[in-house]
Amino acid sequence: MERDDLIEFYFNLGLKYKDIVQTLDLHGISISERHLHRILRARHLYRQKYDLDTGIDFIIDQLQGPGRDHGYRWTKCKQNGISIRKEDVRLILALLDPVGSQIRQSRRLRRRQYFAAGPNFIWHIDSYDKLKPYGICINGCIDGYSRRIIWLRGAYTNSGPKVIGGYFVEAIELIGGVPKLVRTDMGTENVVIRDIQRYLRSDDEDDRAGDGSYITGASNANQRIESWWGIIRKEGIESWITMLGELKDEGLFCEILISMEIILHPCS
Template identity: 75%
Template sequence: MSYKDILKSLALQGTIITERHLNRILRSRLLYRRKYDLDAEIDFSVDQLQGPGKVLGYRWMYTKCKQHGISIRKEDVRVLLSLLDPIGSQVRQTRRLRRRQYFAQGPNFVWHIDSYDKLKPYGICINGCIDGFSRNIIWLRAALTNSDLKVIGGYFVEAVERCGGCPLLVRTDMGTENLVVRDLQRYLRRNDVDDRAAERSYITGASTMNQRIESWWGVMRKEGINTWITLLAELKDEGFFAGDFIDKALSQFCFMPIIQEVLNDIRGVWNAHRIRPSKNTNVPSGIPDVMYMAPHLWGAEDSFH
């Protein structure tokens, strides 16, 4: 608080004094508003940078110093942080979010499973699975529901039979439709002795953390599904789709086989196209089918169990 604010606050409490008398009281108690303690600020900043304070900007750090009774100029805090943490200061200056880099050791190290609900209001539910290393689409299916755990579990069983094994890890969101997949994955990995065996072979989290499959939904929509989203939305806007049981049944009967063909085409083209290199050196570039079938070309190994 400034001296004027201190005097106003005291006046509201019934104590009226002059600024000169206020200064006299503060000096007698060894309290100084502008007696800077640079050494204390350096020690405090070093301590903060070793913990959660490493992400703080100089304005936030300046306020924390004031709260801890350290008198320091804001410009001094900025200079100290730029010297003590030059990389962090440079990242904050760009004003861009610093994301963690994705990493998978090889094909079948982790499968990402998720459902796509943009067509669900019309009775058509899409579920997919993508390999984290190669970005190969393991399955991409349209069905009457994506909330029946037996249906999603059936997709997983078919994939395991077709591929000849189960992945090291399975990653899904926290929906109950994935419970059969969870139980199957844990059962298939029950006798393994690695550090990700049994219950640790299945991972759940928020949908935003399941980034491999979540980001791929944008590709699927752009490459063909958006046409059907627009078409069905137009039918609804024009009064030809009320959303009741009969309308959904007609939509499933007329459109689901066609949409499944579109999904098969999208999956085939994606698995055969070449992924461009990215800034993340941990993520390989190449053709998903080739990366999935021949990981040794990228110095990786298949993680099938």
């Protein structure tokens, strides 16, 4: 093969410019990388050439063939060696396939909108179980509007309704009232909080009085408290999880617990 044909061959294989120069040297052809660029330009070979016209033709061909149901096509353009911007692909699809674009847009995952009218409008309550295997059970409550931490407590359990209910009673005594709404997951550990909240709001006359003052849902959708768990893990708990996990893997964790039991409850 001639020199320029070899260059085009290795270029189409995807070799980097410096690798093409080194490979040509094995064929007894010595050129600089700068000269390689000139040869590639002369043969209209561009690695990052922006090719809008080819992109439009490719998308039209896709829409008229079996690829019409494949959705967003920027990745397919890249896979076929077409350099084109994502935004241009979106605009082309909106012009050529407005119905399909509208359908895809309607199925797009949208971020949930959060609303809290003011302080103590809604409290978010949840338990944090990452340290539970080591006997540290954390429960927390955060105000949805101000993100004030109403309580953050650790105990031997976070699944006892009376324990979690006790945190709630202490909080409303300290604040001097109850929130308009309480949001928890559907776990049985929250039944005491549910009953207290509904009872204390039973005589109110707003649209959220009584049973409507307590709402439940999936734990991972409890936005404010889930966000707080992410912060607390990053800022401090992660190191404890790592350390306790290492102790457990080395078989030392049980020995430490036994030693603590002896200290706390010495034999008579």
